Amino acid sequence: MAESCPPPVTYDYSGKVAVSDSLPDSHQALLKCVHLLEGRVALLGIAEATLLASLPGEGGNGLAMTEHAGVRERLEAQPGGWQPLFGYLPEAGQAGSYQTVVIFLPKARAEVQLRLALARHLAASGGRILLIGGKKEGIARAGKQFREQLPTAMKVESVRHCQVWLAEQVTPFAEYSLDDFRSWHSVVHRDVELQVAGLPGIFSDGHLDDGTALLLDTLADTPIRSGRVLDFACGAGVIGSWLQAWRNQNDQQPDPVDGIDVQYQAIHCARETYAANGAEGNVLASDGLQVVQQRYRAILSNPPFHTGIHTDTSVTGQFLSQVARHLLPGGELRLVANSFLGYEALIRRHVGPVEVIASNRRFVVYRCIRK
Numbered sequence: 001m002a003e004s005c006p007p008p009v010t011y012d013y014s015g016k017v018a019v020s021d022s023l024p025d026s027h028q029a030l031l032k033c034v035h036l037l038e039g040r041v042a043l044l045g046i047a048e049a050t051l052l053a054s055l056p057g058e059g060g061n062g063l064a065m066t067e068h069a070g071v072r073e074r075l076e077a078q079p080g081g082w083q084p085l086f087g088y089l090p091e092a093g094q095a096g097s098y099q100t101v102v103i104f105l106p107k108a109r110a111e112v113q114l115r116l117a118l119a120r121h122l123a124a125s126g127g128r129i130l131l132i133g134g135k136k137e138g139i140a141r142a143g144k145q146f147r148e149q150l151p152t153a154m155k156v157e158s159v160r161h162c163q164v165w166l167a168e169q170v171t172p173f174a175e176y177s178l179d180d181f182r183s184w185h186s187v188v189h190r191d192v193e194l195q196v197a198g199l200p201g202i203f204s205d206g207h208l209d210d211g212t213a214l215l216l217d218t219l220a221d222t223p224i225r226s227g228r229v230l231d232f233a234c235g236a237g238v239i240g241s242w243l244q245a246w247r248n249q250n251d252q253q254p255d256p257v258d259g260i261d262v263q264y265q266a267i268h269c270a271r272e273t274y275a276a277n278g279a280e281g282n283v284l285a286s287d288g289l290q291v292v293q294q295r296y297r298a299i300l301s302n303p304p305f306h307t308g309i310h311t312d313t314s315v316t317g318q319f320l321s322q323v324a325r326h327l328l329p330g331g332e333l334r335l336v337a338n339s340f341l342g343y344e345a346l347i348r349r350h351v352g353p354v355e356v357i358a359s360n361r362r363f364v365v366y367r368c369i370r371k
């Protein structure tokens with residue numbers, strides 16, 4: 001009992017908390033509103049671990065939840081009494097024990113309800129929930145959603161291009177299950193049918209992405225050599241599951257396909273998709289290629305090119321600069337990307353000679369054998 005309900009933290013709010021410009025606007029907005037934090041605090045959707053060091057107090061058994069594997073790792077390195085949580089499954093004993101729960105608005109609208117449900121599961125009876133997000137990210141609309149669920153909710157601050165909403169005297173949810181948010185859809189491609197798991201915020205939920213489909217076509221038309229495969233940025237695990245099912249249906253050896261992704265929902269869903277379709281391979285959370293130890297006969301990817309709403313090829317650039325060391329000699333990199341991104345020169349520089357094996361109006365599939 002004593003362990004699950006530590007004494008409340010008292011914040012020494014002097015009004016002079018240092019606000020670092022390197023933090024996202026939503027985090028800076030929280031630092032402008034620390035007077036709203038009472039007791040034990042849970043932060044949901046933290047995007048920058050150094051926020052913790054800027055908050056007053058010692059963390060006081062607070063919770064810092066992220067769905068990004070890289071942020072999770074950086075949270076673990078932060079000093080203070082904050083407990084990191086990766087994703088949407090809290091530990092037993094955490095429910096109903098936070099006097100303040102802060103929700104940072106997620107990028108995907110569908111994820112707002114999931115974060116709200118988790119917040120209400122974690123909130124102490126009579127506690128408060130703060131919702132913070134950028135005006136461009138849709139906080140006004142999310143604030144209305146928030147008020148529909150919690151009638152005491154109101155906008156209390158407008159700061160750093162963000163709005164801060166506060167709901168007080170919250171009645172917590174006794175029950176919370178991530179399964180309530182999980183969906184299934186079927187994907188049929190080249191006579192192979194898969195059941196694919198989805199969660200709010202995951203890439204291409206409910207349908208097969210056109211770029212992924214073009215990559216799958218090449219796997220049927222220009223097969224990769226046999227051997228264990230890595231799917232970098234695996235999302236819901238469509239590529240690995242499809243490749244194994246297609247090979248099974250075509251009397252070929254279905255080698256395991258390991259999958260890595262930075263996002264909690266992707267890892268959770270990829271494991272479920274693999275299980276539902278009898279696919280084999282390890283699915284691991286990883287920021288870039290960080291957790292990859294071994295070398296592969298082939299590495300496949302439909303890599304990310306967005307951070308939120310902005311085009312950002314830095315993750316893929318870094319992946320391309322490191323991928324050669326994870327390919328066996330003669331191993332193959334096969335990657336699909338929007339044609340305008342033009343990865344050809346980067347692949348040639350870091351991996352080897354590159355050819356385009358399929359393209360359409362929007363996408364290109366590159367194939368490169370490690371030199």
Ligand SMILES: C[S@@+](CC[C@H](N)C(=O)[O-])C[C@H]1O[C@@H](n2cnc3c(N)ncnc32)[C@H](O)[C@@H]1O
Pocket residue numbers: 203204209212232233234235236237238239260261262263266286287288289301302303304305315
């Ligand atoms: C274009 S989606 C492709 C998903 C899946 N392969 C498919 O085709 O359906 C890109 C994926 O990259 C993941 N991602 C973004 N940044 C990453 C990083 N730093 N390391 C690993 N994966 C990342 C995203 O979570 C997302 O699932």
